[in-house]
Amino acid sequence: MPESVSGWIWIFGAIVFLLCSNAVYALVELAIGGPQATINILSLIGETYDVSVTTYVVTSMLAAATFFGVLCSLFIRKLTVETAAAKISDAIESKLQHNQGQLEKVVTKRFANLSMNDFKITEHLKHIKIQLEENQGRIEKTDNARNKYNRTIEKQIITLKEMKRKIEKIESQLTPKPHLTSRSNIQEISGVGDKIADELKTAGITTVEKLIIEEPAVIAQRTKLSDSKIEKIQGTAQLLMIPRINENKAKLLQKAGITSANKLASQNPIPLFKKIANVAKNSDDTPTLEEITSYIKSARSNFTAFN
Secondary structure (H helix, E strand, O other): OOOOHHHHHHHHHHHHHHHHHHHHHHHHHHHHHOOOOEEEEEOOOOOEEEEEHHHHHHHHHHHHHHHHHHHHHHHHHHHHHHHHHHHHHHHHHHHHHHHHHHHHHHHHHHHHHHHHHHHHHHHHHHHHHHHHHHHHHHHHHHHHHHHHHHHHHHHHHHHHHHHHHHHHHHHHHHOOOOOOOOOOEHHHOOOOOHHHHHHHHHOOOOEHHHHHHOOHHHHHHHOOOOHHHHHHHHHHHHHHOOOOOOHHHHHHHHHOOOOOHHHHHOOOHHHHHHHHHHHHOOOOOOOOHHHHHHHHHHHHHHOOOOO
């Protein structure tokens, strides 16, 4: 079955055409045969009937008129629908055109805003680029200044190291070395011969350091030497470890009663100078007052821990 009005119009148009044809046929038969004429028709069940031509004409015309009315109704309805559809279409098209115009205005405005924003962004980026270049220049200047400063510092450090080395060299030249050091062999001590050295070595005493840090009584227990002998050897070693004191000057100090560095540290320079002068008897190794003062200072700074 057709779904559109146009389809129904075509169907009812065909029916009206057929009914009108039957009516014309009936009128022709009526004109030829008169009112008493009959028309033989076939029923839906397959049987034939004789119908009066007058009845057939009236029936055909009524049916044709009825279907023609329906056809006209459908046609009018189609026109109404098409008109309404046309109006709706026109309204929609008008609305679309209006919306399109509004949309074009909005899009144009947005594009204008975007163009302005792009311009502002471009200008801002240019400004940022200029600032970055300026900052880069400042950073490079700072780096150059820092590198220059670092090079200057490095040169100064090298200069200071060189000065320190020279000062240490001068100090080593100016500062007299002691006759003995803690690493010296015990046989370098004045008064220690082979026999005493062998005795000390049996007790594990091989250097000046090991000798002066050990208690005399402990060493005496390990050797055949007396406490007093060991104390004298320790005192002699201590005196010889003081700068500018050689063996002869150590003997002068011992004659003056200074038998250890600890006793030397407790002395007053002038009285000690007088004592040494009395025992020296014009010896060439007689120390000066300045030398005695330096002996006492060295003893106080290096040997005050010894008793």
